[in-house]
Amino acid sequence: MSPDAERQHRISPARVLDLDPLLDDPATRIVVCCGSGGVGKTTTAAALGLRAAERGRKVVVLTIDPARRLAQSMGIDSLDNTPRRVKGVEGAGELHAMMLDMKRTFDEIVEAHADPARASAILGNPFYQSLSAGFAGTQEYMAMEKLGQLRARDEWDLIVVDTPPSRSALDFLDAPKRLGSFLDGRLIRLLTAPAKLGGRAGMKFLNVGMSMMTGTLGKLLGGQLLKDVQTFISAMDTTFGGFRTRADATYKLLQAPGTAFLVVAAPERDALREAAYFVERLAAEDMPLAGLVLNRVHGSGAARLSAERALAAAEDLDHASDRPAENLEEARIVDQEDGKAGVRNSPDTDGSSGSPTSDPTVPQLTAGLLRLHAERMQLLSREQRTRDRFTALHPEVAVAEVAALPGDVHDLAGLRDIGARLAAGRPELPQTAEE
Amino acid sequence: MSRLQVVSGKGGTGKTTVAAALALALADEGKRTLLVEVEGRQGIAQLFETEALPYEERKIAVAPGGGEVYALAIDPELALLDYLQMFYKLGGAGRALKKLGAIDFATTIAPGLRDVLLTGKACEAVRRKEKSGRFAYDYVVMDAPPTGRITRFLNVNDEVAGLAKIGPIHNQAQAVMRVLKSPETAVHLVTLLEEMPVQETADGIAELRAAKLPVGRVIVNMVRPEVLDAAELELVRGTARSSFAQTLSAAGLGGARRGGHAERLVDPLLAQAEEYAERYALEHEQRAVLGELGLPLHELPLLAEGMDLAGLYQLAKELRKQGMS
Structure with a gap:
């Protein structure tokens, strides 16, 4: 980086991520949304897909585990592992959406690559059944597998993928390799072909280790399991010709130009810490990062009024309403004697003939409004702090901020609204400094 | 009060925070609790502002009244080696197994086995006694996998039964299930007053009940104060x-x-x-949904200053006040 560029980064720490050019660019073929659980990743993927479609592209969104109502909003509450066209999309483009069924995807791979007899042997194997439904990395692997399939069909010009809510940031990048290397690994070869190895000179030592090991594993897991594993592996091995090849292809697809990663987070400490891991990991793996989507950012139209000042004013009003016999005019005079008058603007005199607040509840309600505001301002400064920490660590990452919504998304209009917020990149940001 | 307290919740609801606060709250009056982590995220270390936890029980906090909180990040690989050592005195052979990828295989790839090791280690801590006959820990609090995976995680018996039909892993799974399905265990779910986490909580409870796992309480986290009614x-x-x-x-x-x-x-x-x-109305609806679950509800406030160690003690105090410990 040139010294000039570096200086510029320091001056404007968070660049704004402009999403529309990314979505519009015909060269963009895959957008991957990743991030920790509970940050609105799936919603972001769906909103981006809808926006791209309404801007004229033919899009498919692959969601992993959408909340029921989000799925319903796109009309994909039936889980059948195939893309369905979403109705109600405006404009020239198309939106298709699907929910990943990992067991089904795994079964399909088996059915596609094995003859019927072998396929049914694999599908009926207890080890396979457990692996396809429960292996911690299966969901990640199958998401990537599905992505590869969708890309190969070449029916869509943009694929937006949601990623599983992984235990850690590393899981979903590691899973293809891990499953691939597991199935191609030394252990598997040992388990499946002990006789072959034993016959070779110079392998004696290994052979001793191996038989001891299979013996131990057999003891530990029970002989039946080991046999299941062995039959499963040999069935898989001969039909597949290497999981690793597939895993490598998926991995290369992710690195290729035309793929853009979006790290999704919320302005909370843990979520941004995970986001920082993702950013670092993607860089280490040469994966193209487009930027950070920061969901649920709060703003305030009255940011000039600080939390402290709002609270102080609320307390003044409480005192005033505690003393119904006195009117506010007196309360204010009392306060002015405390020496606060200097910081105040001149009191209003317009139309103040008679009591302006004859309703005794108004000061109480106003105090409530001020307390809500103070709470909002505290939230803003907390969000600002966590955001600043991230920006200090990764000033190079462009950020799109999405204003918080009070409720969840239930329909396409809601998704469209989020898409618009995403594209705006920066909501009316709080001004932290008081005027 | 169950001695094994399992804390789950949807991602983003603060289950690690609640688990830690609960461990602190239970370490009342000279009691000793163990806080275990099973997902390798080092969330406990971050929360207690200490270095990454090794696979070793170590004291991380002192509770008001002299109680102690120990923490343990369970590493499935090391737990398996531990286990092999305990039953087979494997020593160096364990390392050879590791080199071959056998340990990786058994803990990462073979589903269910990994979970047996994780829950098994927690159950071992629950049952462990000192020479004096007193339990090593009065309570064990587990920061468990999220709601969507909790039933599968705890229901190791079903997972493993189809795989390891005999052998030590099978026996281990049986022993673990006896603890997990007994009143010695309570599974708590952490949620927020938002639609998705509440829905997931309701689904999670139904799954736990169907698997006959003991459901404990629902903890609503990060509750914002009611400023206006x-x-x-x-x-x-x-x-x-x-x-x-x-x-x-x-x-x-x-x-x-x-x-x-x-x-x-x-x-x-x-x-x-x-x-x-708008949020108030939504929260009101979600409270009603939670109310219908028929479980004790606890509420923890949103800390205006963000989560830190002082906040953790504050939440622990709150849990104690609400009779959670």
């Missing part, structure tokens, strides 16, 4: 803008005339009140 929000809607402008002005926030400082505050403040009202 429904009646007051109604009054806000019915009050003239000018009244607010004048009152703000009277409170010293500037002029109430059009364009005056106080007058310009009214719209944004009312907009914030509308957002609050």
Whole structure:
């Protein structure tokens, strides 16, 4: 980086991520949304897909585990592992959406690559059944597998993928390799072909280790399991010709130009810490990062009024309403004697003939409004702090901020609204400094 | 009070925080608790502002009243080696197995086995006794996998039964299930007053019940204070803008005339009140949904200053006050 560029980064720490050019660019073929659980990743993927479609592209969104109502909003509450066209999309483009069924995807791979007899042997194997439904990395692997399939069909010009809510940031990048290397690994070869190895000179030592090991594993897991594993592996091995090849292809697809990663987070400490891991990991793996989507950012139209000042004013009003016999005019005079008058603007005199607040509840309600505001301002400064920490660590990452919504998304209009917020990149940001 | 307290929740609801606060709360009056982590995220270390936890029980906090909190990050690989060592005195052979990838295989790839090792280690800590006959830990609190995976994680018996039909892993799974399905265990779910986490909590409870796992309590985390109630929000809607402008002005926030400082505050403040009202209504609905689950509900406040060690102690105090410990 040139010294000039570096200086510029320091001056404007968070660049704004402009999403529309990314979505519009015909060269963009895959957008991957990743991030920790509970940050609105799936919603972001769906909103981006809808926006791209309404801007004229033919899009498919692959969601992993959408909340029921989000799925319903796109009309994909039936889980059948195939893309369905979403109705109600405006404009020239198309939106298709699907929910990943990992067991089904795994079964399909088996059915596609094995003859019927072998396929049914694999599908009926207890080890396979457990692996396809429960292996911690299966969901990640199958998401990537599905992505590869969708890309190969070449029916869509943009694929937006949601990623599983992984235990850690590393899981979903590691899973293809891990499953691939597991199935191609030394252990598997040992388990499946002990006789072959034993016959070779110079392998004696290994052979001793191996038989001891299979013996131990057999003891530990029970002989039946080991046999299941062995039959499963040999069935898989001969039909597949290497999981690793597939895993490598998926991995290369992710690195290729035309793929853009979006790290999704919320302005909370843990979520941004995970986001920082993702950013670092993607860089280490040469994966193209487009930027950070920061969901649920709060703003305030009255940011000039600080939390402290709002609270102080609320307390003044409480005192005033505690003393119904006195009117506010007196309360204010009392306060002015405390020496606060200097910081105040001149009191209003317009139309103040008679009591302006004859309703005794108004000061109480106003105090409530001020307390809500103070709470909002505290939230803003907390969000600002966590955001600043991230920006200090990764000033190079462009950020799109999405204003918080009070409720969840239930329909396409809601998704469209989020898409618009995403594209705006920066909501009316709080001004932290008081005027 | 169950001695194994399992804490789960949807991602983002703060289950690690709640688990840690619960471990602190239970370490009352000289009691000793063990807080275990099973997902390798080092969330406990971050929360207690200490270095990454090794696979070793170590004291991380002292509770008010002299209780102690120990923490353990369970590493499935090391747990398996531990286990092999315990039963087979494997020593160096264990390392050879590791080199071959056998340990990786058994812990990462073979589903269910990994979970047996994780829950097994926690159950071992629950049952462990000192020479004096007293339990090594009064309570074990587990920061468990999220709600979507919790039943599968705890229901190791079903997972493993189809795989390891005999052998030590099978026996281990049986022993673990005896503890997990007994009143010695309680599974708590952490949620927020938002639609998705509440829905997931309801689904999670149904799954746990179907698997006959003991459901404990629901903990609503990060509850924002009620600043205005429904009646007051109604009054806000019915009050003239000018009244607010004048009152703000009277409170010293500037002029109430059009364009005056106080007058310009009214719209944004009312907009914030509308957002609050919408959220308030949603929270109200979600509370009702949670109420129908028929479980004890606890609420923990949102800490205005963000989560830190002091906040953790505050939440622990809150849990104790609410009779959670």
